[in-house]
Every structure is written in C-alpha cells, then in structure tokens.
Amino acid sequence: MTDTDRLPQPAAADIDLVTVLHALGDPVRMTLLLSYADGAEHSCDPGGLGLEHLHKSTVSHHMRVLREAGVTTTRVAGRNRLVSLRRTDLDTRYPGLLDALLAAASS
Amino acid sequence: MTDTDRLPQPAAADIDLVTVLHALGDPVRMTLLLSYADGAEHSCDPGGLGLEHLHKSTVSHHMRVLREAGVTTTRVAGRNRLVSLRRTDLDTRYPGLLDALLAAASS
DNA sequence: GGGATGGGTGGATAATTGTCAAACAATCAC
DNA sequence: GTGATTGTTTGACAATTATCCACCCATCCC
Numbered sequence: 506m507t508d509t510d511r512l513p514q515p516a517a518a519d520i521d522l523v524t525v526l527h528a529l530g531d532p533v534r535m536t537l538l539l540s541y542a543d544g545a546e547h548s549c550d551p552g553g554l555g556l557e558h559l560h561k562s563t564v565s566h567h568m569r570v571l572r573e574a575g576v577t578t579t580r581v582a583g584r585n586r587l588v589s590l591r592r593t594d595l596d597t598r599y600p601g602l603l604d605a606l607l608a609a610a611s612s
Numbered sequence: 613m614t615d616t617d618r619l620p621q622p623a624a625a626d627i628d629l630v631t632v633l634h635a636l637g638d639p640v641r642m643t644l645l646l647s648y649a650d651g652a653e654h655s656c657d658p659g660g661l662g663l664e665h666l667h668k669s670t671v672s673h674h675m676r677v678l679r680e681a682g683v684t685t686t687r688v689a690g691r692n693r694l695v696s697l698r699r700t701d702l703d704t705r706y707p708g709l710l711d712a713l714l715a716a717a718s719s
Numbered sequence: 720g721g722g723a724t725g726g727g728t729g730g731a732t733a734a735t736t737g738t739c740a741a742a743c744a745a746t747c748a749c
Numbered sequence: 750g751t752g753a754t755t756g757t758t759t760g761a762c763a764a765t766t767a768t769c770c771a772c773c774c775a776t777c778c779c
Contacts (some may be wrong), residue, residue, distance in 0.1 A: 601712040
C-alpha cells in the first residue's frame with residue numbers, strides 16, 4: 506500500500522528527460538515500453554514479453570534501467586515483481602511526451 | 613540546391629525512432645537540439661553552442677550522430693557546415709514527437 | 720521443513736561510446 | 750602561393766553497457 510513494497514525509483518519531479526530518452530534508446534527497452542503501454546501490471550517473465558531470446562538477468566537489467574529512469578514502477582507482490590508504466594507521473598512532468606512516444610513507436 | 617551539397621543522411625522514411633531516442637539520450641546532443649530548435653542553420657563552432665569545454669572533434673562526432681539518426685541535416689557551404697533541424701521530415705514521420713521533445717527539454 | 724518458483728546480484732566479457740589529440744582537407748583572405 | 754579558418758578523420762584510451770552465467774534470496778506450496 507505504501508511505497509515500502511516498491512523498488513527504488515526517482516520522485517516524479519526528479520525524472521530527467523535525457524535519462525528517459527537514453528533508457529528508451531534501446532530496442533529491448535522500447536519493446537518493454539510497448540508491452541507496458543496497455544497500462545496493466547506485467548511480471549518479469551521474458552517469455553511473456555517477446556524476449557525469449559534474452560536471459561532473465563538481462564531482462565532484469567533492462568527493467569532496472571527503465572525503473573531508475575522513472576519510466577516504470579515496480580511493485581513487489583510475493584515472489585512477483587509487477588511492472589507498470591508511470592503514466593500519470595510522466596504526463597505531469599512532460600505533458601504529451603509519452604503519448605507522442607507511444608504513437609511513434611506503434612507506427 | 614541538390615543533395616550533392618549535403619552530408620549523408622537517412623531518407624525521411626528510414627528515420628528510426630529508437631535511433632533518434634538513442635541520439636537524443638545524451639546531454640551534449642540534447643544541448644545541440646535545443647540550439648537547433650530555432651529552425652535556423654548553425655555552424656559547428658563549439659563556442660557558439662555553449663560547448664566551449666568540448667574539443668571540436670568531439671562536437672563533430674555528436675553532430676554526426678544526430679545527422680545519421682535523421683534529426684539534423686548538414687549543408688556544405690564553403691568552409692562551413694550549416695546544421696539545421698529536419699523539422700518537416702520528423703513531423704511527417706512521427707507527428708507531435710519533436711514538439712513534445714522540445715517542450716519537455718525546455719521545461 | 721523441503722522443494723520449486725520468480726527474480727535479483729555479482730563477476731566476466733565483448734561491444735559501444737565519449738573524449739582528446741594530432742593530422743588532414745578544403746576553402747577563404749591577402 | 751601563403752597562411753588562417755572550419756571541420757572531418759583517425760587513433761588511442763577510459764568509461765559505459767549489453768549479455769550470459771552461476772549463485773543467492775524470498776516466497777509459495779505441500
């Protein structure tokens with residue numbers, strides 16, 4: 506309920522644009538972003554994300570980059586880590602950016 | 613007037629989103645983008661771009677990354693290389709993206 | 720408790736990248 | 750032509766990063 510069950514992430518006001526773009530300037534992480542675009546929470550299973558070719562620790566690394574950039578949030582639920590987009594925080598910090606990115610990525 | 617006086621760059625249709633984001637995910641290149649946001653042509657002088665601390669070859673390298681990503685175009689004019697934003701091409705390929713990026717970078 | 724499951728951690732390694740320096744190339748000014 | 754100006758290219762080097770592997774750590778289930 507509180508933040509104690511969330512992995513460390515920057516405050517909304519501390520989300521840095523260049524850091525976000527650096528995080529998204531990678532094909533694997535862009536794939537993850539598109540998976541998260543549905544707004545739902547996703548587990549870290551590489552198979553469920555179209556990343557079967559990558560080792561689970563590699564996927565874990567990419568998820569950490571996204572989270573530390575402020576793009577995603579990770580909630581700890583038992584054995585699972587549930588990752589989702591920080592859509593509200595991103596929209597507040599950089600209005601229109603996420604929509605433009607998702608539209609561009611989907612084209 | 614033809615393309616012969618322009619340095620190599622991708623066709624508008626070949627501009628790749630992840631490549632663009634990778635190019636902009638660097639503080640120096642984001643600084644360059646903001647300089648180019650006025651739509652004018654700019655020379656490559658590091659001093660005129662707030663990059664006095666960088667060697668001219670380093671700036672040249674960053675400009676190449678931006679150009680090869682499709683973000684900028686470089687026109688050869690005598691000794692000068694005049695760099696400017698590919699605003700129309702970017703707006704056509706990814707509508708709204710450049711505006712959102714520039715708005716975010718200016719905030 | 721014991722095993723299985725979902726992920727993270729740390730080390731190793733190879734590839735990429737940011738930076739500078741020195742040399743080069745083309746153009747301009749005289 | 751001589752020299753100065755404007756950038757690019759190449760090489761070297763350090764830092765970052767993407768990936769895999771082996772191991773660890775919780776948690777869940779029986």
